[in-house]
Amino acid sequence: MNVELLNLLQQQIANRPGLQNNPQMAAMMQSLMQKQQQAHPEDDRQNALQQQFKKMKRSRDQWKKNTEELAHTVRFFADLFGACSICFGDDADCPHCHGQGGISGLKADVEQLVTLVLPILKQAGLTIQPVAPNSTTTQDHNDRVPTIGENNHA
Numbered sequence: 344m345n346v347e348l349l350n351l352l353q354q355q356i357a358n359r360p361g362l363q364n365n366p367q368m369a370a371m372m373q374s375l376m377q378k379q380q381q382a383h384p385e386d387d388r389q390n391a392l393q394q395q396f397k398k399m400k401r402s403r404d405q406w407k408k409n410t411e412e413l414a415h416t417v418r419f420f421a422d423l424f425g426a427c428s429i430c431f432g433d434d435a436d437c438p439h440c441h442g443q444g445g446i447s448g449l450k451a452d453v454e455q456l457v458t459l460v461l462p463i464l465k466q467a468g469l470t471i472q473p474v475a476p477n478s479t480t481t482q483d484h485n486d487r488v489p490t491i492g493e494n495n496h497a
């Protein structure tokens with residue numbers, strides 16, 4: 344019997360003087376109240392467990408949200424640098440890149456990278472210049488065309 348029902352029954356008895364003095368009614372009420380008191384520890388345990396469960400669920404939801412945000416950030420940087428977002432090229436068994444997804448191993452988002460990096464380079468007095476059309480990245484050091492134009496110290 345729940346607390347509200349027991350309270351309602353007590354009110355009904357209180358409103359009927361004839362029932363108040365009835366020993367059978369008094370014994371029944373005594374019994375019901377004892378059962379209600381005995382039920383409380385279990386209810387308390389159940390409430391505590393429910394609260395704990397809700398707390399754990401909130402914690403899990405927050406952890407899940409944080410993990411998703413972290414995964415999004417890793418994917419963003421992997422795409423930016425042309426790397427595998429699963430292993431960054433460290434895992435030869437990676438189903439996505441087979442270990443070939445190190446930085447610049449895949450197609451990078453150069454436009455986005457330049458947009459993000461240019462202000463940082465400017466702080467250091469550097470800029471970005473396009474590579475001359477007939478140059479390669481394997482030119483020797485003295486005649487290389489810089490992809491990042493530093494204030495030439497040579």
Ligand SMILES: [Zn+2]
Nearest residue numbers: 427430437440
């Ligand atoms: Zn990979």
